[in-house]
Amino acid sequence: MKILAVCGFGVGSSMLLKMTAEKAVKELDINAEVENTDLSTAQATPADLYLTSAELKTELVHSVNAPVYSVKKFMDKEEVKQCLMDFRTKSNQND
Template identity: 60%
Template sequence: MKFLAVCGFGVGSSMVLKMSIEKVLRELGVDAEVENTDLNSARGADCDVIFTSAELQEELKGTCNVPVYPVKKYMDLAEVKDVVNKYLNEK
């Protein structure tokens, strides 16, 4: 399974989100690869799911073949866990 954390330029906030997702996955015992990238690269990326901001979710919707989930606070592990669980329960 491959998760993608996306921000506008693929460096700052997506790296923070990536690290939060990795912590949550370890806690849940889920084995998955997590990468961070920029908005344009995300459109053609080979992944199972994308996590990003609500604003970028709107831009990615319809341009990707995978589900896109918004996260408001990238460092809030409880929120990230809720969003990751939502994806895992819906897949």
């Protein structure tokens, strides 16, 4: 599975979100590659799941073909774990 952590410039906050997502993925024993990127690159990069801020979710959701979850606190591992568990539950329902 490929997860993209997305922020406006692909440097600061997306890197924090990537690091948090990597910890959450490990704890949930999910086989995933987590990358961070900027909004315009994310719009052109296929992934299974996108994590971003509420402000960028609106733009991103209309330009990608995978679920987009907004995260309020990029360093909150429990919030990111909840997004991942919700994604996994919905993915399993669609199988």
